[in-house]
Amino acid sequence: MPLPSFPIKTRRLVLRRYAADDLDALHRAQSREDVTRYLYWGPRSRVEVEQALTERTGLTELRAEGDRLVLAVELVETGDLLGEVHLFWVSKEHRTVEIGYIFHPDFEGHGYATEAAAQFMRVAFDDLHMHRVIARLDADNTASARLLERLGMRKEAHFVQNEFVRGRWADEAVYAMLASEWPSAQLAEPFVRGLPGDA
Known part of the structure; x- marks a missing residue:
């Protein structure tokens, strides 16, 4: 799969491969309940984060169906690790x-997550020539749903109690966009403007 060269840079962000010295910052995020609340896994110990970081340093290519690309998102101005964005090759x-995407809540309100996710939408449609991009999330995660809507994605499904996650039955929402819809969704302002609830 012909990925663009890394890092990917925007006016405010750098999307880059993970490195070993990201451990402390990654642990500060992944050890928090408010970061992992809607994920399949809960707050991680430092050992667990170290294992996750080792895995992430190898997730830099899409060679076959089922592969995953994960890039760290860094703030240009300070070098802070804000979070990460993912692409999973479904079909x-x-x-x-x-x-x-997973972002640290301390950086909410500046549009960083939307800006980073928009870059991966661009990669999916413009570089990889995908037909369809989807996103699946816990239906209770309204902040994530608003982010997807800002990207121009539409809600296509709501599955009621379809997964048992961390001791509770969870609803799942599915959002999607087609390649034919991507050009009309490229509105510059939402990708750089900080909006309430956006990381």
């Missing part, structure tokens, strides 16, 4: 990828 035949 080669149907040219579909899934987008995901």
Whole structure:
């Protein structure tokens, strides 16, 4: 899969490969309940984060269906690690990828997550020539849903109590966008403007 060269830079952000010296910052985020609340896994110990970081340093290519690309998101101005963005290759035949993201709540309100996710939408459609980008999330995660809507994605499904996650039955929402819809969604202002609830 012909990925662009890394890092990917915007006016405010750098999307780059993870490095070993990201451990402290990654642990500060992944050890928090408010960061992992809607994820399949809960707050992680430092050992668990170290294992996760080792895995992430290898997730830099999309060679086959089922592969995952994960990049760290760094603030240009300070060098702070804000979070990460994901692309998961769902289907080669149907040219579909899934987008995901995890951001530290201390950096909310500046539009960073939207700006970073928009770059991965661009990669999916403009560089990888995907037909469809989807996102799956806990339906209770309204902040994430608003981010996807700012990207121009539409809600296509709501599955009621379809997964048992960390001791509770969770609803799942599915959002999507087609390649034919991507050009009309490229509105510059939402990708750089800080909005309430946006990381």
